[in-house]
Amino acid sequence: MGRWEPGARDRIADAALELFTEGGFAATTVPQITARAGLTTRTFFRHFADKRDVLFADEDEIPLAITGLLAVAPLSTPTIEVIGGGLRGLVSDYEPRRDQLRARLLIIQSDDSLRERYLRKLSVMSAAMVAGFRQRGTDGRVADVAAKIGSTLFGFAYDRWLATGETRSLSELIDETLDLFGSEFAASTAT
Structure with missing residues (x-):
């Protein structure tokens, strides 16, 4: 999947949740999340300020x-x-x-x-x-x-x-x- 395909935000959230569950929140990095989602770190930061924001995306x-x-x-x-x-x-x-x-x-x-x-x-x-x-x-x-x-x-x-x-x-x-x-x-x- 390319980074410009629709659903990038959801792909990031799904990948992050999987990695947080597998290895823990503290041990998971943004590059690991984006690699799992098939996206770039730049795309990650277009949607989220940091990895905590993935868990609280609906806050606003x-x-x-x-x-x-x-x-x-x-x-x-x-x-x-x-x-x-x-x-x-x-x-x-x-x-x-x-x-x-x-x-x-x-x-x-x-x-x-x-x-x-x-x-x-x-x-x-x-x-x-x-x-x-x-x-x-x-x-x-x-x-x-x-x-x-x-x-x-x-x-x-x-x-x-x-x-x-x-x-x-x-x-x-x-x-x-x-x-x-x-x-x-x-x-x-x-x-």
């Missing part, structure tokens, strides 16, 4: 997706339902990529700097939710709490979804987590 898209999903929910929708709908919309294309995302998470968990960046990604998600709720006219404190709840619920469901042996869909796990939270919250605040 998440805030826009979240604020967009929150914006389309009717204003009369309860906050917890907005969170659920937004999360389900965000993950709608994750299901076919489960094995790839599972491998990616194992790589991230193996490296301190990657774990830190992953946590930053969750923080970016939370900030996007705050912005989305505020754009809806939600009170600032409520927006802050809703965003924290939403990002925590997402992290919990996502980690369960990628656990070995888990067969339920990510949407099902989001719903189950929301139900668990909703019923526990209601029970704890009942008089």
Whole structure:
């Protein structure tokens, strides 16, 4: 395959994931990734700033997706339902990529700097939710709490979804987590 063929970005990502899995993140170099992908290092740097960026390629898209999903929910929708709908919309294309995302998470968990960046990604998600709720006219404190709840619920469901042996869909796990939270919250605040 030539370096100018379409799909260079995906080829780089696939090659990097294979090499990170085989030899570890720290031991893998950009030239190894590009050789595996059949591309040049120049092509690599046209798509990614460094090898960490391969694992976090969707990072810039998440805030826009979240604020967009929150914006389309009717204003009369309860906050917890907005969170659920937004999360389900965000993950709608994750299901076919489960094995790839599972491998990616194992790589991230193996490296301190990657774990830190992953946590930053969750923080970016939370900030996007705050912005989305505020754009809806939600009170600032409520927006802050809703965003924290939403990002925590997402992290919990996502980690369960990628656990070995888990067969339920990510949407099902989001719903189950929301139900668990909703019923526990209601029970704890009942008089």
